[in-house]
Amino acid sequence: MSIFAEKFHLRIPGPTPIPPRVQQAMAHPMIGHRSGQASQLIQECIQHLQPVFGTKQSPLLISGSGTSALEAAVINSVSVDEEAIVVVTGAFGDRFAKILQRYGITCHRLEIPWGKACDPDTLATFVQKHPQSRAVFMTYCETSTGVLNPIAELAKVIHQHSDALTIVDAVSCLGAVPTKMDEWGIDLIVSGSQKAMMLPPGLAFVACSERAWSVIEKNNNPRFYLDLPAYKKNMEKDTTPYTPAVSLLFGLRESLHMLEEEGLDHVYHRHEQLKQMTRAGIEALGLELMTSDVDASPTVTSIWGGKGKWDSEELRKQLRQLQVIVAGGQQHLKGQIFRIGHMGYCDPLDILTVFNTLELSLAKIGVSIPLGQGVKAAQEVMLRHV
């Protein structure tokens, strides 16, 4: 085995690299989950999550993948005999729709071409067409395409035209982009540990507005592990209904400290810079970005493959040989695009590393690109930001 086997660069849109400080925090000796120490830990996590969500509400902690929180959002807020709207901008909007469908909830899919954000007018029209909808499910950052939906404006038009709850999947951007749940009138936000929160996967977060709680508490869908009122009741006593992923909670407290030390505004600015560096570099190499500047997420960038001229999967293989891991496409985009994750524990030098190796890999698979020009374009963005 190469001595460099563990010296790789994980640049997929989650899971993301774990900072050493977080790693060390997670190595804390195990504690009892009903102890005073655990209550203190849970209390601190919740308190420091609030500014990240932009809410005075207390986010709930669920041990599970992000999808467990998506399901919790669905089954706690819409009854099986009701209707809901899902804004489908990619694979994760599609997942919301699949969960609704699995429960027999009438699901109105607003299909947006993959790679584009939903615009508020389109949603306004759709909401008016389906006045019985009890909730509108949206994806803040659509991980599968690198689109950031304008959820503040989308929430606004929903409230203008309906009483539906506004429910947002912020798994792949919470902690990397401004999120003002209360100010924007978002009723429910779900997120996860393994993206911009700089933790291993296994912890999910759900924050609910007062308005959401009034609906959730009347909801009679059968549910147990994902019953949000049980989490709320326990959270009020600084605990969880079932044994939580304690080591991840130790890590979460540390990653939240790190976000605060850097300052959330700086964190958001850094991600914006990482996005701009990535996009500038890609354009300088003559490759094609999947999303427009306006629609692009600060956390992940999708790039078209060679469209017959060269193979993006071949490119990913070359990058892997240089110890840089990027993601491919999902569903119908498999083999069509590659995706560079730039969220969480990621700094500008990491993006230069991506271009160092991306240029080499393109050259190796025979794509004629100007060596050094991707790096240069990214460096120029850095100079503007310094």
Next chain:
Amino acid sequence: MSIFAEKFHLRIPGPTPIPPRVQQAMAHPMIGHRSGQASQLIQECIQHLQPVFGTKQSPLLISGSGTSALEAAVINSVSVDEEAIVVVTGAFGDRFAKILQRYGITCHRLEIPWGKACDPDTLATFVQKHPQSRAVFMTYCETSTGVLNPIAELAKVIHQHSDALTIVDAVSCLGAVPTKMDEWGIDLIVSGSQKAMMLPPGLAFVACSERAWSVIEKNNNPRFYLDLPAYKKNMEKDTTPYTPAVSLLFGLRESLHMLEEEGLDHVYHRHEQLKQMTRAGIEALGLELMTSDVDASPTVTSIWGGKGKWDSEELRKQLRQLQVIVAGGQQHLKGQIFRIGHMGYCDPLDILTVFNTLELSLAKIGVSIPLGQGVKAAQEVMLRHV
């Protein structure tokens, strides 16, 4: 803060202490969950879990608390219009019943006095009284009382008198007691990471027999995150349907290596010894064990408090001051009993430490006990085992 703040002895029945080797394994740099390396990791975990379950089936890996696996067992195997039996020997049998009831499944509770195991004849009679039951839910080790139910014999009488599936919660004993799923005709076993498996909480396991799969695959209950066929389909490709708790998987591979290095028979023998030491010491101090020798679990021992003469919660506080953490009672046993966990990363010297401090703590709260006699009785058990 005391320099010894992190030098405590966690002797509750889960979460349990994490071995340094497992801690180090979990510090592996994060990897992509769809990578070849992740597939290899998942494959190794599943393969080495098989002997622990005593099955040729492939245990499924769910990111979540043990309760997520209990719910998965319920909703995948019994339809909402069907009936099922739950053997309730304590708080975790009760949890199975609560999940069934939440889903509107007709639940026949076989109530066994807390602190006693279910005997096969009692179950045989009960099964014959409820011939429509599609499944019998049982608890292998009932964490709340320290009872180990004789699940091999219970499964036998179920099969003699019915076609019901035999479903076992082995959360607080799998990896500490012999478990022969295939040989004993157990149809479904659920377990979790944070007990005898020596890992932090956050990972649950579900193994299903062929017979269970034939029922599960016909089951139409709506479910998404806990849909076992989705886990099966993905496990066949060495992956999981949703982002798994990757750091816990690295830990699991290491803890499974450790169980193999020690040898499962030795692991089981060690737990038997820990139980005997604990019971002998408690009796030597004149305290009252909650369970009989036959019914006692090798993983956790429940002891009655002073029944009005002294307060078990006061005792626990004294023990905490000496850095030893034991558990109290659950539900109606709160304040009545205390529980010593002795599973996972626990060796005979840990039990001596428990008696060192238990004797001091009893003396401190004014209980007249013969100092040193608990330790002596436990040492005598050690000498017999060496």
